[in-house]
Amino acid sequence: QVQLVESGGQLVQAGGSLRLSCAASGLTFSSYYMAWFRQAPGKDREFVAAIGWNGVVANYADSVKGRFTISRDNAKNTVYLQMNGLKPEDTGLYLCAAARLQMSVYAGHYDFWGQGTQVTVSS
Numbered sequence: 001q002v003q004l005v006e007s008g009g010q011l012v013q014a015g016g017s018l019r020l021s022c023a024a025s026g027l028t029f030s031s032y033y034m035a036w037f038r039q040a041p042g043k044d045r046e047f048v049a050a051i052g053w054n055g056v057v058a059n060y061a062d063s064v065k066g067r068f069t070i071s072r073d074n075a076k077n078t079v080y081l082q083m084n085g086l087k088p089e090d091t092g093l094y095l096c097a098a099a100r101l102q103m104s105v106y107a108g109h110y111d112f113w114g115q116g117t118q119v120t121v122s123s
Contacts, residue, residue: 006021009120011122014121021079024078024096031053032099033052033101036094036095037095038119049061049064049068050070055071061105064090067083070082090119094119095114098111
């Protein structure tokens with residue numbers, strides 16, 4: 001049974017930083033593309049960042065480029081999202097996702113999802 005468990009979300013002031021973690025189990029982690037999405041109330045799920053198998057290739061949404069960094073540790077079956085310079089518009093439920101076939105910006109291409117961790121940025 002595949003499980004993705006996110007952690008690290010909390011209330012933070014604008015300009016602050018957070019590091020999210022997603023621990024994976026039940027899959028061959030190093031064979032999966034990993035990604036972070038976020039969802040604000042009443043809005044569609046939005047792509048944030050994705051990373052390739054070996055952690056070398058990464059892709060970011062324009063809205064977070066230069067502020068967020070995605071990374072992974074295949075020995076720990078964990079993917080991270082370092083978020084700096086947080087803005088109120090970054091508020092949302094941050095979800096971790098795993099895809100076997102491709103690194104994509106589309107939620108429908110991902111095979112497994114976590115339950116999410118809440119990030120709230122106050123102005």
